[in-house]
Amino acid sequence: MDSRTVADAGEDALVAHVLAALGAPRSPDVLVPAGDDAAVLATGGAVVVSTDTLVAGVDFREDWSSGREVGRKTVVQVLADVAAMGARPTGLVVSLAAPGHLPLAWAEELAAGLREEVAAAGADVLGGDVAESPVAVVTGTGLGVLDGPAPAVTRAGARPGDLVVLGPMPGRPLGASAAGLAVLGAGPGVLEGLLRDPDAEVVEAVRLCLAAHRAPAVDHAAGARARAAGATAMIDVSDGLVRDATRLARASGVVLDLSAAALAAPAVLERVATALGEPAGTAGRWVLTSGEEHAMLATVGADATGLDGWRVVGTCRAAPDGAAPVLLDGEDVRRRVGGAGGWTHYGRRPGRDDGREVP
Known part of the structure; x- marks a missing residue:
């Protein structure tokens, strides 16, 4: 070298x-x-x-x-x-x-x-x-x-009645980047201990989340496929699902009602949260606020086809005056996550849940 x-x-x-x-x-x-x-x-x-x-x-x-x-x-x-x-x-x-x-x-x-x-x-x-x-x-x-005559898919085309869909995330769940950051932020001693844990499932979960944070695997063609399938609006989840869903909802003038069941924290995130001694609900917060995930969040008509590997995570509603832009099972999601629900430059200093590396 x-x-x-x-x-x-x-x-x-x-x-x-x-x-x-x-x-x-x-x-x-x-x-x-x-x-x-x-x-x-x-x-x-x-x-x-x-x-x-x-x-x-x-x-x-x-x-x-x-x-x-x-x-x-x-x-x-x-x-x-x-x-x-x-x-x-x-x-x-x-x-x-x-x-x-x-x-x-x-x-x-x-x-x-x-x-x-x-x-x-x-x-x-x-x-x-x-x-x-x-x-x-x-x-x-x-x-x-x-490619082809269809226009670019912007954040501004979602319509009431559309489905909210999340693109493929090869080999990892949404929220893994924030979980990996939490492991790194816990210090080298904690990291070394987790990687020697006698429970092989904990070690596997930690390694998966570290990889998801350091260099997330993505499907680079997912956006083009969504456009071909008639996506009405789309955004890259880079600053947290709630924060980026809010951007799309406001640009389109709709409310996105996300499904708590579709966005339930998977076992791999729960294992990492438990191993770190995090409080109950941390894994669920990672799913909703983790930055640097880089999955595609899109809206499509209810009859859309050609979206293999995508999953439905919510629906679009009309936006009455004063409505919260993003809901979770009908309730303002900000009550669950607090604040903007993700990373923001020049705002509050981020905690470990935001999915960005900070000193």
Whole structure:
């Protein structure tokens, strides 16, 4: 393993190492790949663009997540917003700002994680930039294409009578990211103890939740499939189910009435909460407020088809004046979770339930 820092290598060598780790482009849409002044991408439909930033100490911690995991999470976060418009992801531009003492090996791991996750999405890393910074900051800009004539799926199209559906989450339940963060936040001694627990089911649950937080597995094509199936509105669950459902409900002018039975905490989250000594109801709160899940939350007509792997979690209602935007079995869900029900920058300092890495 290369023991140099990024300052030891210098800018040009750092870029060369990252490009080598990314490998050759896979998509025929890429006409000029990363390495020139700009990439060139062929598109056959309307282009969808979104950007996201991960900051060390706010969105990830280098002692909790490897460079590879941060790379994968960067792709997931950015392309989930592209997918939420119903687009097919095609590419990603990534910038790394980092202190000179950052190990070069960490940057190479970051590039490897980017490569792995864009390959899973059927896309490519198209280029980016490097710069010096007091802390590591990774910014990704994702590109996608709307195949076919249907318009983009926005947050504003839900109608009374629509079903509320949650997209596939490969190998993990909603809320696992917050559970993984709670394990990490409990300290290295607690983590080591949990991983040595004599109950194999507890160890398996902890490992699943750690993986879900550090680099969540997602179905990158879910948004495009929902658009093809006639989704009326859609959003990426990045800041918590309640918070993002509230955004969709307000944009559409409807009330989302979620089902407590459909969103009951699964056994894997209950095991982790119990192992951590958390109070009753914590696992259920994780389901409703966990950030960085990156599942698709959508609304569809009651007769929609072609949504294999999606599950119904509620219904849309008309919104009378003064109505709460999101209900849980007919009652204001904010009474259950308190506040906004998820992560918010520049607001209250988040607790462990918010699903974001904080010092």
